[in-house]
Amino acid sequence: MLTLRTVRRQSLALLTVALLGTVSVLAQQTNAPASLSPQLSAMSGTGLMLAGCQERMKTLDSLLKEAGYSAMRTQVVDGTTKVARWYHPEHHTTIVAFAGWQASDNTFTAGEFAGLMRWNELIATP
Structure with missing residues (x-):
């Protein structure tokens, strides 16, 4: 009972x-982790001036730092393209951005990838 x-x-x-x-x-x-893909897609563009690419790279860096990412490496390749990489250790996510680095007619694009993307996976070596 x-x-x-x-x-x-x-x-x-x-x-x-x-x-x-x-x-x-x-x-x-x-x-x-919230996906940043929508923001990254919105930042993409073509036919940009150098100042536009520089501003987008700076904005992206600020956005990613606020989200807990840390910059890992940035390099200008062949004087024409800037490649930047950020990584979030807790979410194991890499963000990679490519920006044209010429006076005009540049393209800016960024992508989000699961895991740690190594630098040698991004840059073709001769």
């Missing part, structure tokens, strides 16, 4: 399990 005390214990146990489950789900959603 169920006593009032047994019912209270069962109710408290069910409430505790429900609350712990809710907290766990909320924590997973909060800690899940």
Whole structure:
């Protein structure tokens, strides 16, 4: 026979399990990395002046630093293209940006990749 005390214990146990489950789900959603792909796509462009590419690179750097990324390496290749790479160690995500580095008619593009993308995967070596 169920006593009032047994019912209270069962109710408290069910409430505790429900609350712990809710907290766990909320924590997973909060800690899940948000994809930056929409912002990266919005920054892409063609036919840009050098100043436009420089400004986009600076804006991207600020955005990524706020999101917890750290700059890993930036290099101008052949004097025509700037390549930059950022990495988020907790989310294991790499952001790579390519920007034309000439006076005019440049292209800017950036992408988000799972894992650590190494520099030698980005730049063709002779």
